[in-house]
Amino acid sequence: MALRQLLRGNEAIAEAAIRAGCMCYFAYPITPQAELLEHMARNMPRLGRTFIQAESEVAAISMVYGAASAGVRTMTSSSSPGISLKQEGISYLAGSNLPSVIVNVVRGGPGLGNIAPSQCDYFQATKGGGHGDYHMIVLGPSTVPEAAQLTTLAFDLADLYRTPVMILADGLLGQMLEPVELPEPIDPASLPRKEWAATGAAGRDPNIILSFDLGPDNLKRMNEALQAKYREIRKREIRYEESDVADADLVIAAYGSTARIAKSALQMARAEGLKVGLFRPITLWPFPYDALRAVADHVDTVLTVEMSAGQMWEDVRLAVAERAKTPFYGEMGGVVPTPRSILNEVRKDAR
Amino acid sequence: MPRGTIVIDAERCKGCGLCIAACPQRVLAFSGSLNASGYDVARMENPEACVGCAFCALTCPDVAITVYREKKNA
């Protein structure tokens, strides 16, 4: 029986990770994701699994690199400044084709910023915050139940494509309590064996995990293999949600907590007779360019709403091009847009 | 008969000379002939003196030396 519980976003992600068979979790405390770490501290050892409060974010992501190399499901979590520290490790995980899950409960930035909700790490997450030509799959949950679902998906996609996957949440989602129906725990032993992992060269040639080759031709081939994988992911894994777009004149493009708030604004606008829809990317990388382009073909305006200065907005404009107007409304510094403030923007743009 | 002998893999040898310095019997010397990598490889100049102590092999950074010793009851 699936269990229904009242959980914070942070706890839902943690518990979903455990149920997805995460065997090793490594992290360093930071607000507003501390509950995630604390949930893991309480529960992982009890299950005979590994919890380490690492000495730093850099160490935590390197431990993930080790556990992933050894073929187990593994995760780390942090918030913006800590995720910046993890970029080295994420680049190595991508370069070495290591399945891993990284949670960013985004807070206000840049620098120390604050601990309030924000979406200011979209560029870092989707465009590759570390060095090199790489991407990771980026999933943007909008509700606590979806955060749990996408955590399960993150582990599956990580293994399927041998890639780091990021769950890009925000402080609002991390702290919010909602009823969640958690999936049944899987038996980690039932997962497919990872034949490539560094598990001891018994009866086979050694497995070498690396992101390195001094020869330009070889490194080019390694890069081409990565790009081929990314093309495959773009082809198969794009996810998004459309609400009320069929007859819409204006579509709001928003993800994460902002999309949820935008849904309230949408209902208020519809009550006023404004034909408003919502386009919500669930995979932020790969971004649903084609789907949004198709929407833009039959609306006048695509209004991007974000808790940032306009980061996803760049992808929206890339998708929409000249097909529709592309205004932007954003809040920064931990200020959260309200349904009313979004409605005001909709009214301006719907005229 | 010498009590021991060695076989040097000349292509692994980098001519560092550490084996020559390590040999207590002064068996080894530079050969003056270069391998494919251009290194002046070590060789046994005084093979009769070899006792098979393996000091050369222990010292060789390139693991280029195999050591043999006379069988005790041969």
Place this chain on the structure above:
Amino acid sequence: MPVDVARMTKVFERPKSLTEARYTYCPGCHHGVITRIIGQTIDELGIAERTVGIAPVGCSVFAYLWYRCDAVQVAHGRASAVATGIKRARPDLVVFSYQGDGDFASIGTAESLHAANRGENITVIFVNNQIYGMTGGEMAPTTLVHQKTTTTPDGRDPATCGYPIRFSEIIATLDAPVYVTRQALYDTRRIQDCTKAVKKAFQNQVDGKGYSLVEILSTCPTNWRMSPTQANEHVANVVTQVFPLGDLVDRG
């Protein structure tokens, strides 16, 4: 008179755990000796099929090519953290990290110290040659006072660069490590001692005892601008004055 080796006993050969690949190290560099000692240890303990080696960044970046065992190449300085991840994921594996002085005692300071402090059941081989070899002979955290490097062209000045760091002594202050030792390779006696130390450090892990660290004073004839034999003498006469040999912790 040619000697018939077929009538003799082979008393020393290339360890089975080493591949046939030729080292990328310069002539006379001790990295090769250390690699051979590790290979021999893996042979003697019969652990090749469950050993995972960790290759760092630096001259030994290619360490994954030298052993017939699984290996993971990692970011500069993070080897002890990666070793932690592997060992916690698979405690049945034997995990060793191979790290230079820049890797272990500078950029990896936090990872090195905290893996030791947690008492991770891993084996760390810390190669201290007092210089950054691969990048062209820059100052290391272990560079001696007044030693000339490409970034201390007038010699290391303690007033601006500090002193050579004795990292093993720092680790020896911790409660968790079971074995911390400093060894050298400048003569056969030292090579034999070092071989015993490395074997003990691996045996400790196999026995589940905990964290073992073997620091090995190594040479860099190329960047020291010395012949390999001069470099050995320099370790024996000068370097060991700053980095004394011997066991710092032995709770085995």
